[in-house]
Amino acid sequence: EPEVTQTPSHQVTQMGQEVILRCVPISNHLYFYWYRQILGQKVEFLVSFYNNEISEKSEIFDDQFSVERPDGSNFTLKIRSTKLEDSAMYFCASSESRVREQFFGPGTRLTVL
Amino acid sequence: GESVGLHLPTLSVQEGDNSIINCAYSNSASDYFIWYKQESGKGPQFIIDIRSNMDKRQGQRVTVLLNKTVKHLSLQIAATQPGDSAVYFCAENRAGGRLVFGKGTKLTVNP
Numbered sequence: 001e002p003e004v005t006q007t008p009s010h011q012v013t014q015m016g017q018e019v020i021l022r023c024v025p026i027s028n029h030l031y032f033y034w035y036r037q038i039l040g041q042k043v044e045f046l047v048s049f050y051n052n053e054i055s056e057k058s059e060i061f062d063d064q065f066s067v068e069r070p071d072g073s074n075f076t077l078k079i080r081s082t083k084l085e086d087s088a089m090y091f092c093a094s095s096e097s098r099v100r101e102q103f104f105g106p107g108t109r110l111t112v113l
Numbered sequence: 114g115e116s117v118g119l120h121l122p123t124l125s126v127q128e129g130d131n132s133i134i135n136c137a138y139s140n141s142a143s144d145y146f147i148w149y150k151q152e153s154g155k156g157p158q159f160i161i162d163i164r165s166n167m168d169k170r171q172g173q174r175v176t177v178l179l180n181k182t183v184k185h186l187s188l189q190i191a192a193t194q195p196g197d198s199a200v201y202f203c204a205e206n207r208a209g210g211r212l213v214f215g216k217g218t219k220l221t222v223n224p
Contacts, residue, residue, distance in 0.1 A: 098206075
């Protein structure tokens with residue numbers, strides 16, 4: 001069964017450093033998303049991406065964040081200068097359309113020290 | 114404001130019993146809802162979805178009910194098993210595909 005994959009599973013970084021989180025969505029999906037989940041809290045939307053551009057972004061997704069689909073398979077989230085409060089689980093998701101179920105990857109645990 | 118919330122943060126049931134997990138949403142214009150299951154250390158796993166033109170949808174051992182009048186969703190799990198222990202989230206699909214998640218209900222199944 002096709003699934004969304006994410007790497008790395010755990011990333012530890014120093015405050016102020018740049019991190020890139022990687023995702024491989026399900027191959028025939030056209031819509032891609034990033035969400036984050038701070039420990040013990042609910043999942044929060046960050047950004048949606050379609051046709052090589054951002055469709056929507058939340059207020060969390062400020063200038064420090066960017067997304068890219070550098071090739072036909074990868075979808076990345078970059079945080080330019082990490083802050084302590086960026087520590088969270090980051091989930092990538094993909095779907096066939098905007099109104100179909102989104103399938104989530106296993107997540108990357110980001111720890112900012 | 115926007116919110117998708119849950120009535121109970123925890124639910125404990127005996128193996129074999131039926132479980133009911135509730136969710137309230139605030140955006141009356143929402144037309145697509147999804148239930149996710151999240152096990153510890155894993156990503157949300159799709160369980161079942163429902164569109165606003167329906168009030169009930171059944172899957173394997175799960176049923177979702179939608180009451181648009183009071184903006185309420187519920188997830189029913191029949192014959193709950195230990196493997197059903199997890200946190201369950203309802204999510205509201207907003208325009209653009211953005212999912213708005215509730216806080217989650219932790220279901221514990223006792224053997």
